[in-house]
Amino acid sequence: MPKSRIRKKADFTPPPTKQAANVKLTSHSWVAPVMLSLFLIGLAWIVVFYVTDGYLPITSLGNWNIVVGFGFIAGGFGVSTQWR
Numbered sequence: 058m059p060k061s062r063i064r065k066k067a068d069f070t071p072p073p074t075k076q077a078a079n080v081k082l083t084s085h086s087w088v089a090p091v092m093l094s095l096f097l098i099g100l101a102w103i104v105v106f107y108v109t110d111g112y113l114p115i116t117s118l119g120n121w122n123i124v125v126g127f128g129f130i131a132g133g134f135g136v137s138t139q140w141r
Contacts, residue, residue: 100126106122
């Protein structure tokens, strides 16, 4: 039986190394203070509503004061997406 030919394989050449790009990961200076203040305002709004049995911060809103407090907190989370 005849012997099969041996195929010559090409030498392996590794892919060229990629140069690391310098990425500037700095956020604006206003992001952290605004984020924290929105969190704290929302928390304070809800706490004041519960402590005063609904008389403060705005009596006419009633239980919607909770939604306003969570709105401030959600705004804080929205601003936090800009933080790097």
